[in-house]
Amino acid sequence: MKLIIGIGGVTNGGKTTLTNKLMQALPNCCVIHQDDFFKKPDRIEVGEDGFRQWDVITSLDMEAMVNTIKGWQENPVKFARSHGVSVTPKAEEQEPDNAIHILIVEGFLLHNYQHILDVYDQRYYIAIPKEECKRRRSTRTYTVPDPPGLFEGHVWPMYLKHRKEMENNCNGIEYLDGLKSKEEIYNQVYESIHNNLLNRL
Numbered sequence: 001m002k003l004i005i006g007i008g009g010v011t012n013g014g015k016t017t018l019t020n021k022l023m024q025a026l027p028n029c030c031v032i033h034q035d036d037f038f039k040k041p042d043r044i045e046v047g048e049d050g051f052r053q054w055d056v057i058t059s060l061d062m063e064a065m066v067n068t069i070k071g072w073q074e075n076p077v078k079f080a081r082s083h084g085v086s087v088t089p090k091a092e093e094q095e096p097d098n099a100i101h102i103l104i105v106e107g108f109l110l111h112n113y114q115h116i117l118d119v120y121d122q123r124y125y126i127a128i129p130k131e132e133c134k135r136r137r138s139t140r141t142y143t144v145p146d147p148p149g150l151f152e153g154h155v156w157p158m159y160l161k162h163r164k165e166m167e168n169n170c171n172g173i174e175y176l177d178g179l180k181s182k183e184e185i186y187n188q189v190y191e192s193i194h195n196n197l198l199n200r201l
């Protein structure tokens with residue numbers, strides 16, 4: 001059985017933290033990070049506001065991300081091996097459909113890409129308020145560091161726009177409160193994945 005879990009959410013909401021904890025607990029679990037598909041800085045458009053427009057879907061090579069998901073769907077065991085994920089001996093021996101294989105896809109614009117909304121068996125979205133988001137982001141350094149004013153001028157307005165679009169176009173999302181402790185969020189999601197797996201077995 002193959003299960004694909006989509007963890008979307010605002011920048012610095014806690015997507016990676018949650019994903020890492022789930023990966024340690026779930027069997028045969030691979031991950032795809034949307035951030036790994038950012039285009040090179042010279043291919044990111046500069047807006048009228050003077051900022052490079054990082055926080056839009058066209059800044060990402062979504063075709064490559066979809067192909068990576070397809071690679072996992074075609075052969076999760078091979079995908080796991082080539083990504084350094086250990087597979088249980090039982091899953092190694094059996095056909096992929098007879099063992100549990102899980103893929104977590106995480107990213108800030110996951111539920112805004114119409115072409116693959118259906119690929120996820122379960123969808124989550126983590127949100128935190130603006131001030132907490134700004135605080136957490138100020139402690140982080142990206143491959144291209146934020147220029148002054150990017151958060152207020154680009155990141156947060158784009159988040160509000162995309163969030164509205166997502167709410168209008170995407171159903172079946174389980175919303176998570178990113179202000180809860182890391183443990184609480186993890187427990188909530190682990191339990192919900194566990195219940196989903198039990199229902200499918």
Ligand SMILES: Nc1ncnc2c1ncn2[C@@H]1O[C@H](COP(=O)(O)OP(=O)(O)O)[C@@H](O)[C@H]1O
Nearest residue numbers: 010011012013014015016017136178180181182
């Ligand atoms: N539930 C939480 N409570 C407090 N801080 C958190 C929580 N989850 C994540 N963080 C912190 O917020 C920052 C961003 O977390 P991260 O998981 O990298 O976010 P994202 O992948 O959504 O950008 C990190 O410093 C992380 O330790």
Ligand SMILES: NC(=O)c1ccc[n+]([C@@H]2O[C@H](COP(=O)(O)O)[C@@H](O)[C@H]2O)c1
Nearest residue numbers: 010011012035038054055108142143144
């Ligand atoms: N990884 C990169 O190459 C890169 C470059 C510039 C900005 N970013 C930022 O990454 C953010 C999304 O990632 P997080 O959800 O992990 O914060 C976006 O808000 C974007 O501004 C990433």
